[in-house]
Structure formats: structure tokens, C-alpha cells
Amino acid sequence: MNRTSAVMCGIALLITIGALATPPDGPDYAKLPPIPEIIGKQIAETKVTLLQAIDIAQKATKGLAHSAGYDLDRTPPVAHIMTYGPEGRHIVVVDVEAGSVLEKSAVGRFPGENASGEPTITPSGLMYYDLQVGDGPQPTATSTVKAHYTGWLVDGTKFDSSFDSPTGEPVAFRLNGVIAGWTEGVGGMKVGGKRKLIVPGNLGYGPRGYPGLIPPNATLIFDVELVEIVSQ
Numbered sequence: 001m002n003r004t005s006a007v008m009c010g011i012a013l014l015i016t017i018g019a020l021a022t023p024p025d026g027p028d029y030a031k032l033p034p035i036p037e038i039i040g041k042q043i044a045e046t047k048v049t050l051l052q053a054i055d056i057a058q059k060a061t062k063g064l065a066h067s068a069g070y071d072l073d074r075t076p077p078v079a080h081i082m083t084y085g086p087e088g089r090h091i092v093v094v095d096v097e098a099g100s101v102l103e104k105s106a107v108g109r110f111p112g113e114n115a116s117g118e119p120t121i122t123p124s125g126l127m128y129y130d131l132q133v134g135d136g137p138q139p140t141a142t143s144t145v146k147a148h149y150t151g152w153l154v155d156g157t158k159f160d161s162s163f164d165s166p167t168g169e170p171v172a173f174r175l176n177g178v179i180a181g182w183t184e185g186v187g188g189m190k191v192g193g194k195r196k197l198i199v200p201g202n203l204g205y206g207p208r209g210y211p212g213l214i215p216p217n218a219t220l221i222f223d224v225e226l227v228e229i230v231s232q
Helices: 003-010 037-045 050-061 180-187
Strands: 064-071 078-085 088-095 100-106 127-132 144-153 158-161 171-174 194-199 220-231
Touching: 050 064, 050 078, 050 088, 050 100, 180 194, 180 220
Parallel strands: none
Antiparallel strands: 064 078, 078 088, 088 100, 127 194, 144 158, 144 171, 144 220, 194 220
């Protein structure tokens, strides 16, 4: 890898379209380092901006962008965009001179339990699949509930799971004390139900991420089983 490619890997832009508590205080990872002058010049000379390339990739895959970055040493120069959506995850290579899709590669659907059919997408941008519809009561937005869950990044990296705790027991939490994607996604379940949540960064940990576990603005995927309503 030459110097330009290495630098661009370091400043690849995370574009999101985020696991259970408020993120801790820590460095603000949302700030990118200054772009070296030669790379800035190359970027300025591209005919298609990164945001335009992202739009092209999203239309090509009917999905939402998770991450994007330039490869300016390739001829022609390109943008690499990872998207996710009803048809799974894709890596799309867009020619930033012509504005055309050069490559579109599927990289699997989602980690965890298989999800079939079309997802439900709410006005907030939350996406979910009902893996099993429960037949018990439904919590309110302020209920304390118990749930089993496993969380992954979109690349399949597992970052947390109730099954990995010392006791392996479901975790109890208040629905108004967790990330917004959980408040909405788990709050819409019934006891006994299982749901796969695809949580965009703005409904998760946002631009700060969770240092050491979750990158800034990361889209998160959870398999959740609502076990019990402790209190309404």
C-alpha cells in the first residue's frame, strides 16, 4: 500500500445512515485529522463528490450507506461505499470521474439469526425484522424489562451479548434509559417476541461512538428477545 492509500485508509469517512447506555466521556472521535494538501487537491479535482457517490451506491443497492472512502490511486479514481438494506450488505465501487458503478459485491446479509421477508422501516430510520412475534403484553416507553440480546457491527464483529455475562441471564433495563433505537425497537415488541434491530448511528451512539467498542456513527445490529416486563 503506498502513502496516499495508507493516508486515505486512515481518514475513511464513516457515513451513517449506535449498546445499552449513554456513551462515556472520552475523546471526540468525530473530528477528522487535516487532509494533506496533495490529497485535498486530488479530492477537489474529482468530478463526483463522495456524497454523490454514496447516493449512486444507495440507489444501486436499494440500501443505506454505512461507510465510504476514496481510492485516488486507482485509474480511474473511485469511491468504495458499503451499504446495507433489504437485499443485504454490499460493497459498491463508484467511478468518481464518470459517476458510474464499476463493481457491486454482496458481503452477506446480517449477522445473527436469519431474517426473511421485507423489513419494517420506521419514520425514524429504524429497521427491524420480527423473527418471532410474542403473545405476551407490550411494554410502555418507561417500562423496566428483561431481555436477551446480542449486538454486532455491520461487519459482523460482536461487541456485546447478554449470553456472555457471568450469569448468562437476561439483562434488566428501563426503556427510557437506553439508546433511542432500543426504546423504539424493543418498546414495540411483546413478551416472548424476538426481533432483529438495525439501528442507524443517530439512534445509537452517534458521532462519539463508544471508545474501544463502537466506532463513531456506527450502524448496529441486534438480535433481541423480550423475556419479561418487570414493571410498567
